[in-house]
Amino acid sequence: MNALMKICLLAAAGASMGLVFLAMAVSGAYFYLAPGLPSVESIREVPLQIPLQAVTRDGRLIGEVGEKLRTPVELEDVPELLRKAFLAAEDDRFFEHPGYDYQGLARAAFNLVLTRSASQGGSTITQQLAREYYVDRERTFVRKARELFVSLRLERELSKEEILELYLNKIFLGNRAYGVAAAAQVYFGKSLEELTIAESATLAGLPKAPSAINPVRNPARAESRRAYVLRRLGELNVINEAERLEALAQPMESTLHGPRREVNAPWVLEMVRAQMLARYGLDAYTGGFRVSTTIDSRMQAAAERAVRRGLRDYDRRHGYRGALRPGMLRNLRAEGLRSDAELLRQLQSLQQELGVADTRLALVMAFGEANAVEVLAEGLGRKRLQWDRVQWRPYISENARGPLPASPDDMFAAGDLIRVREAADGELELSQEPDVQGALVAIDPRDGGVVALVGGYDFARSKFNRAADALRQPGSVFKPFIYSAALDHGLTAATVVNDAPVVIRDPASETVWRPKNNSGRFNGPTRLREALVRSMNLVSVRVLQRVGLPDTIGHIRVFGLPDSSLPDSYSLALGSGGLAPLDIARGYAVLANGGYRVDPWLIERVEQDDVRFTAETLIACRDCELPGELAGSGSSSTGEWLNGAMPGMPDRLARAYASIDRLAPLYPGDGGGAAGRLAFDSAAQMQAATFGHQPDARENPSLFADLKLAPRVVSAENAYIVYDMMRDVVRRGTGRRALVLGRQDLAGKTGTSNDNRDAWFSGFNGDLLATAWVGFDQERSLGSNEEGGRTALPVWIYFMEEALRGAAEAPLPRPGGIVSARVSPDTGLLAPPGDADAIFELFREQALPDASRGPGPGGEDAGEEELF
Numbered sequence: 001m002n003a004l005m006k007i008c009l010l011a012a013a014g015a016s017m018g019l020v021f022l023a024m025a026v027s028g029a030y031f032y033l034a035p036g037l038p039s040v041e042s043i044r045e046v047p048l049q050i051p052l053q054a055v056t057r058d059g060r061l062i063g064e065v066g067e068k069l070r071t072p073v074e075l076e077d078v079p080e081l082l083r084k085a086f087l088a089a090e091d092d093r094f095f096e097h098p099g100y101d102y103q104g105l106a107r108a109a110f111n112l113v114l115t116r117s118a119s120q121g122g123s124t125i126t127q128q129l130a131r132e133y134y135v136d137r138e139r140t141f142v143r144k145a146r147e148l149f150v151s152l153r154l155e156r157e158l159s160k161e162e163i164l165e166l167y168l169n170k171i172f173l174g175n176r177a178y179g180v181a182a183a184a185q186v187y188f189g190k191s192l193e194e195l196t197i198a199e200s201a202t203l204a205g206l207p208k209a210p211s212a213i214n215p216v217r218n219p220a221r222a223e224s225r226r227a228y229v230l231r232r233l234g235e236l237n238v239i240n241e242a243e244r245l246e247a248l249a250q251p252m253e254s255t256l257h258g259p260r261r262e263v264n265a266p267w268v269l270e271m272v273r274a275q276m277l278a279r280y281g282l283d284a285y286t287g288g289f290r291v292s293t294t295i296d297s298r299m300q301a302a303a304e305r306a307v308r309r310g311l312r313d314y315d316r317r318h319g320y321r322g323a324l325r326p327g328m329l330r331n332l333r334a335e336g337l338r339s340d341a342e343l344l345r346q347l348q349s350l351q352q353e354l355g356v357a358d359t360r361l362a363l364v365m366a367f368g369e370a371n372a373v374e375v376l377a378e379g380l381g382r383k384r385l386q387w388d389r390v391q392w393r394p395y396i397s398e399n400a401r402g403p404l405p406a407s408p409d410d411m412f413a414a415g416d417l418i419r420v421r422e423a424a425d426g427e428l429e430l431s432q433e434p435d436v437q438g439a440l441v442a443i444d445p446r447d448g449g450v451v452a453l454v455g456g457y458d459f460a461r462s463k464f465n466r467a468a469d470a471l472r473q474p475g476s477v478f479k480p481f482i483y484s485a486a487l488d489h490g491l492t493a494a495t496v497v498n499d500a501p502v503v504i505r506d507p508a509s510e511t512v513w514r515p516k517n518n519s520g521r522f523n524g525p526t527r528l529r530e531a532l533v534r535s536m537n538l539v540s541v542r543v544l545q546r547v548g549l550p551d552t553i554g555h556i557r558v559f560g561l562p563d564s565s566l567p568d569s570y571s572l573a574l575g576s577g578g579l580a581p582l583d584i585a586r587g588y589a590v591l592a593n594g595g596y597r598v599d600p601w602l603i604e605r606v607e608q609d610d611v612r613f614t615a616e617t618l619i620a621c622r623d624c625e626l627p628g629e630l631a632g633s634g635s636s637s638t639g640e641w642l643n644g645a646m647p648g649m650p651d652r653l654a655r656a657y658a659s660i661d662r663l664a665p666l667y668p669g670d671g672g673g674a675a676g677r678l679a680f681d682s683a684a685q686m687q688a689a690t691f692g693h694q695p696d697a698r699e700n701p702s703l704f705a706d707l708k709l710a711p712r713v714v715s716a717e718n719a720y721i722v723y724d725m726m727r728d729v730v731r732r733g734t735g736r737r738a739l740v741l742g743r744q745d746l747a748g749k750t751g752t753s754n755d756n757r758d759a760w761f762s763g764f765n766g767d768l769l770a771t772a773w774v775g776f777d778q779e780r781s782l783g784s785n786e787e788g789g790r791t792a793l794p795v796w797i798y799f800m801e802e803a804l805r806g807a808a809e810a811p812l813p814r815p816g817g818i819v820s821a822r823v824s825p826d827t828g829l830l831a832p833p834g835d836a837d838a839i840f841e842l843f844r845e846q847a848l849p850d851a852s853r854g855p856g857p858g859g860e861d862a863g864e865e866e867l868f
Contacts, residue, residue, distance in 0.1 A: 049178070050072060051064040051285060053289065053290045055290065056265075056300065057292060057294055057296060058296065062265045063258075063266065063269040065272075065285060066285040069178065069185070073168070075161055077192065078192060081197065082180060082200045082204070083168070084233065084236070084238045088229060089204040091124045092236060094124065099124060100126075100152075125164065126155055126163055129151075130151045132171075168180050173210050174210035174216075187203070187254045188257070197243055202215055205228065215252050216254050226247075230247050231244070255352065263297045263301065265453065266463075267453055267454065267455035268295055270463065272602065275602070276289060279613070289607070290606070290608070291605070292604045294450050295452065298803075299803045302802035303440045303452035303453070303770075303803075305802070306440060306798035307440050307454045308358060310791075310792075310795030311434045311436055314436050314786070319392065321394075323418050326416045328363060329365075329415035332363075340376060344376065344379075347363070348379070350378075351378050356433040357457065358422075358431075360378045360421065362377040362378065362383075362417070362418055363376045363415070363417060364408075364414050364417075365414065367407070367408055367409060367414065371407050373387075377428065380428075385420065390429070392430060394411070398780070398783035411430075436774060436776055438454075438775070439466035440454045440773075440796070441771055442768060442799065444768065445589040446598070446767075447617045448598035449600075449601060449604070449617070450601065450602050466777075467582055471580055472578060474575035475753040475788070476540075477575060478574070479532060479535070479540050479575070479749060480588070480725075480726060481561075482540050483540075484556075485552040487844075488714075489548075490847075492841070493527070493529040493841055494841045495828055496826075497526060502538055513570070515537050516537065516538070527841075532725050535749075549570070549572070558713035561586070564577065581771040581772070581773045582771075585600060585762065585770075588769055588771065589764075590713060592723070592769045593620035594620065594812055595712050595716050596620035596710040597618075597710055597713045598617075598619075603615060618710035619707050619709060622716075624707060716817065720812055720815055721842050726747035727747040729749055734749075734788065737797060738797055741800055741801060741804070746764070749762060750788030752786075752788045755781045756787060758782075759773070759774045759775065760773050760774075761792040762796075763800070765812075766810040768807075770796055770800060772799070774792045819842070819843055820841070821843055821849075822840055829849045829851050
C-alpha cells in the first residue's frame with residue numbers, strides 16, 4: 001500500500017512538474033513569439049484587397065478588376081444555411097471552443113510524435129483566419145504556435161460573429177475567389193441568397209483544398225466533398241434526409257463566371273483600369289476603389305446592340321462562309337460521347353473557347369422535311385430550324401456571292417458544328433461570327449462626357465479598343481473641318497467652287513495625284529452647301545487650295561485633333577490622316593456645342609471610403625459667355641477669346657455679367673438697367689416669364705461662379721452654319737437614311753476612305769453626339785458597294801433610335817450674328833428682287849455677298865487645273 005501511494009505521489013508530482021514545464025514552455029513560446037504577432041486591431045484593419053469596381057453614372061455595375069475577386073458582405077447577409085454549412089465542414093464546435101479545439105490539437109500532437117512532422121491539421125475557423133496573415137504556409141510547429149496565439153487574441157477581443165464574418169470574407173475558395181460572395185458568383189453566377197442547398201454545400205467543401213477540389217477543375221472530387229458536407233449537415237440536423245438526398249442527386253455542374261455585371265461595357269472597364277493604374281499604381285487593383293463613370297447604362301446597351309446588329313447586317317449581305325468545324329459530331333462520338341447530355345456538356349465547354357456574343361454552338365443532327373434542319377444547340381437541346389432561317393447565299397469575295405442554295409446540304413453536312421442565334425421573334429436562325437469589325441462612341445457635347453462606347457463586336461474574341469485606339473482614314477467625315485476653315489477665311493455656304501478635275505503634282509517626290517469623286521462624275525460650279533451635302537471630293541480639294549494648307553491646319557488644330565492626323569498635303573481635304581472614332585467625336589463636339597473645345601472624359605468620381613477624386617470638367621456654357629464680343633463676333637478660330645473674358649476683366653466678374661441680352665426683354669426701357677423693375681402687362685405674362693425663364697450669370701452669378709468654362713475655339717456663327725449645312729446632309733444628302741428617325745434636329749456626315757476600307761458616320765444634335773465606324777482590322781476593302789451611308793450610318797441610326805427615344809428636339813440655337821438672305825443658286829450671289837429661282841442661305845452679318853462681285857476664284861474654272 002505504501003509502495004502504491006509512493007508511486008501515486010510520484011506520478012502526481014511528475015504530472016504537476018509536467019504541467020509546470022508545459023506552462024513554462026507555453027509562456028516562453030508566447031514571450032518569444034509575441035513581438036512578431038499582429039494585434040487584433042491590425043488584423044481587423046487589414047484591407048481585404050477588394051478589386052476595383054466601375055459603375056455607370058446611374059450606379060449600375062460595369063465590372064470589377066483585380067487579381068483577387070472579392071465582394072465583402074456582412075454576416076447578416078450570409079444565408080444561415082451557408083454559415084452552418086461552413087461550420088459543419090470546418091468547425092462544428094466554433095461557438096463552444098476558445099479558439100482552438102482540444103481534439104484537433106491532440107490529434108496533431110499524436111501525429112507529431114509518430115512522424116516527427118506537423119503534417120496533421122486540426123485548425124479551427126479562428127486558426128484558419130489567423131493563418132491568413134502569414135506568408136509562411138508550411139506546416140511547422142512554430143507556425144501552428146503562432147496560429148494558436150493569434151487565435152487566442154482574436155477570441156479574447158472579437159466576438160464569435162465578428163470572427164466568422166472576417167473568415168467568410170477572407171477565405172480563399174479557388175479560381176481567384178476570396179470570400180463566399182465572390183465564390184458564389186465565380187462558380188454559379190449567383191448571389192448568396194440564390195444558392196441552393198447543393199451549391200452551398202459545394203462552397204463549404206472548398207476550404208480543404210480550393211484549387212484541387214473545386215467543381216470546375218475536378219467535378220468528381222467536388223461531388224465527393226459535397227456529399228461529406230451534406231452528411232455533416234444532416235448529422236447536425238440542419239437539413240432533413242429528404243433535403244440531403246435531393247441535394248445529393250443534383251449534378252455537379254459549374255462553369256467559371258466572370259464578375260457580376262449589370263451593364264456590358266468591357267472596353268470601358270479596360271479604359272478605367274488603365275487610367276486608375278496610371279493614377280494609383282498597383283493599389284488600384286486591391287484598394288477597394290469605386291469608380292463612377294460618365295457612361296449611361298441605357299445608351300451603353302443601345303450602343304452594344306447597334307454595333308452588333310450593324311455588323312451582322314454587313315455580314316449577311318456578303319454571304320455564308322461555311323460550317324465552323326466540319327465533321328465535329330463524328331469526332332465526338334469517336335471519343336465515346338453518345339448521349340445528348342454528354343454532347344451538350346462538350347458544347348458547353350466549347351462555348352467557353354469558341355463562343356461569340358449572341359450566338360450558340362450547335363451540332364447539325366439531321367435534315368428534315370421542307371429542308372428543315374435539326375440541331376443540338378448549346379444550352380437549348382434539340383431544336384428545329386426552318387429553311388427560311390437557314391438559306392443563305394455563300395461568300396465568294398467582298399464583291400461576290402454564290403447562287404442561292406437549294407437545300408441545306410449545299411451549305412453544310414450532318415455532323416458539322418455551326419453557329420445559331422435567337423432572332424428578334426425568338427426563333428433560331430443560322431449565324432456566324434462576322435469578320436468585319438466596328439465601333440461606336442457617344443458623348444455629351446456640352447462637356448465631353450462619354451455616355452456610351454463599344455470597341456468591337458465581342459470583347460471576348462478581341463480586346464482591341466477600336467473606338468479609342470484604331471487610327472483609320474476618316475474620309476469625307478473629315479470635310480466639315482475643311483468647310484469650317486473656309487467659312488473663317490472669306491468663303492460662305494453659298495460660295496461657288498468648280499467641281500472639275502484637279503491634278504496635284506509634288507515636285508519633291510515627283511508624284512501626281514488626281515483625286516476624283518466617288519460617283520466618277522464632275523458637276524461643274526457648285527455651292528459649298530451642295531458640295532458638302534453630296535460629298536464632292538474635288539470641291540473640298542479646291543477649297544483647301546483656296547484657303548491654304550497652313551491656315552486650314554491651324555484652324556483644324558483647335559478642334560483638338562492630333563497633329564499626326566493633319567498631313568501637310570492636299571490629301572488632307574479628303575481625310576487622309578489617321579483618326580480614331582473618339583478623335584472624330586472630339587472634333588465634332590465643337591460643332592455640336594456651338595464652338596467650344598471639350599475633350600472626351602470618362603471618370604467622374606473615385607471613392608475609397610470617401611471621395612478621392614472628382615473630375616473638374618470644362619462646360620460649354622452659352623449662358624456664361626460675354627454678349628456680343630464673343631458669341632456673335634465671328635472672331636478667328638485661333639482662340640482669341642480662349643479664356644472667355646474681356647481683356648482686363650476678372651473671369652468671375654465676366655461670367656457674372658454674361659448673357660445680358662437674354663434678360664433685356666424682361667426689363668423696362670432698353671433693357672440695359674438691371675436694377676429696373678420688371679414690367680408685365682398681365683398676371684399671365686408674369687407667370688409665363690417666371691416659369692419659362694432660366695436664370696443666367698447676370699441675374700444669378702452664384703449659379704455660375706464655380707463653373708470651369710470650356711474655351712471658345714470657333715465662333716458661334718461658324719459652328720451654326722456648318723451645323724446647318726450638315727443638317728442638309730441628313731435631310732437630302734448622303735445621310736438621308738437617318739430621316740427614318742423622324743427628327744429635324746439631326747446633323748451629320750458620312751465618310752468612306754480609299755478603296756472603301758473604312759465606313760463612317762458621325763452625327764449629333766445639341767444634346768448627343770455619336771460616331772460610328774466599320775472596317776476590317778486588316779484594312780482591306782469592305783466591298784465596292786459599301787460606303788459610309790450604307791455601312792456605318794445604319795449602326796448610328798440603330799443607336800440614335802434608342803438613345804433619343806422620347807427626347808425632345810434639341811437643335812443648336814441660332815446665334816444673333818446670323819442672317820438669312822436670298823441668293824442665286826447658280827452664282828451664290830444676292831438674288832435680284834423677283835428672281836423666282838432664288839433660294840435662302842445663311843450668312844454671318846459681315847459676310848453677306850454682294851451682287852456687284854464676280855463669282856470669284858473657283859467659279860470660273862473650267863477643265864483640269866494643276867495645283868502645286
